[in-house]
Amino acid sequence: MNKIFLIMQREFMTRVRKKSFIITTLLSPIFFAAIAILPSYLASLEVTEVRTVAVVDNTKQFIDVIPSTEYIKVTYVTDTPAEKVKENLNETGYYALLVIDSTSTPNQAAFTIYSQKQPAIDVMQHLENTLEKEIEARKLKTYNIDNLDKILADVKTSISIKSIKVSQTGEEKESNTLIAMAIAYIMSFLMYMMVLITGNQVMQGVIEEKTNRVVEVIISSVKPFQMMAGKIFGMASVSLLQILIWVVMTAALAGVGINIISSKMTTKPATEQMQAMAQADPQMAQVQEQATAVANSEGMSFLTALKNQNFPLLIGGFIFYFLFGYLLYAAMFAAVGSAVESITDTQQLTLPITLPLILAIIVMISGIKSPDGPLAFWFSLIPFTSPVIMLTRLPFGVPTWQLALSATLLVGTFILITWLAAKIYRVGILMYGKKYTWKEMIKWISYRG
Secondary structure: OOHHHHHHHHHHHHOOOOHHHHHHHHHHHHHHHHHHHHHHHHHHOOOOEEEEEEEEEOOOOOOOOOOOOOOHHHHOOOOOOOHHHOOOOOHHHHOEEEEEOOOOOOOOOEEEEEEEOOOHHHHHHHHHHHHHEEEEEEHOOEEEOOOOOHHHHOOOOOHHHHHHHHEEOOOOOEOOOOHHHHHHHHHHHHHHHHHHHHHHHHHHHHHHHHHOOOHHHHHHOOHHHHHHHHHHHHHHHHHEEEEHHHHHHHHHHHEEEEEEHHHHHHOOOOHHHHHHHHOOOOOHHHHHHHHHHHHHHHHHHHHHHOOOOOOHHHHHHHHHHHHHHHHHHHHHHHHHHHHOOOHHHHHHOOOOOOOHHHHHHHHHHHHHHOOOOOHOOOOOOOOOOOHHHHHHHHOOOOHHHHHHHHHHHHHHHHHHHHHHHHHHHHHHHHOOOOOOOOOHHHHOOOOOO
């Protein structure tokens, strides 16, 4: 046991001291947070460039319909044909030209925009939304319904169904299906990536030591099983340290983010646009205020549901399934690494190992949609796929007996596979000059001595 610990300590210290480990460990949570937040933040930034859109209305029915905004100016051209404006688009300084032509359909027209480059999405949305609302309003007026605007405002409804999880003890907690789905996806995919990456690192480490003949020196002092176990547990301790740092940093970043969002939701003042709307049309302003109140309520409900997640169970489950899932696959990767002399020789041998992980990712999509379905249930019990699929089901709630059975099968399979992999490892680690197949490697299991 002492020799296993020494090899484990060497493997741990060698990897932890690397600059790549320190940089990856510290920057990964910030990187993932940036990926999640930056796109939304950048999308919310307004374009401050002023762009002028010329409009030639050949129908004479949409004059002054499209309003200008702070950064999108609309100019109606009535004294110049569309063809001439289009030819001199660059000289006139127009960003784009919108041409409106008649069609055979009442209250409908053909809209075509010309520009020297692809029009920006905000320009297209402004033009399309304004024209859609105008045409809809004209169609509604043909029905001659009195107080139509008031009726439309009254019937406009927005609902939000609150989800409450009731425990076996009768305790009620607010939940959110989207949060559970997001957590399930992130945990499952992260598990898949980490098991695959760390397993390959173990295999590469074994191949390097075998190629450099370092293993021949080490094997004179320790048994092959002790060497394999030390290497696997050393990598496991490195990964667990990395996960612990990630959990702490992610919790800190998430806590700060939630507090900032909560404070903004509770103290959000009325905007100038809302105040202007209230003066121009009190009825529409009231509808807008109701919609804003519903949105704020949904946002607070979302944060409450996020806080109500059983994070100790989720984190504990992730660590357990990562640890034993990694140990299970690392033993197989180590066995493959001992049988080859270069990375190029591992492709065919690693395919049977990676297939269950790939299958687990495919089943994960079904598991997120139906976490209690038969497909997700059985794959969460199979040890080769349970590290991924059980984490898919965990945020939705899993019966204790299923969790215990899955964990027991995983631990038992890990012990069996490690014992078999050790038999392959002890023979393969000293074999040189030949490419081996799984059929040949299985024969090594029966070798004695």
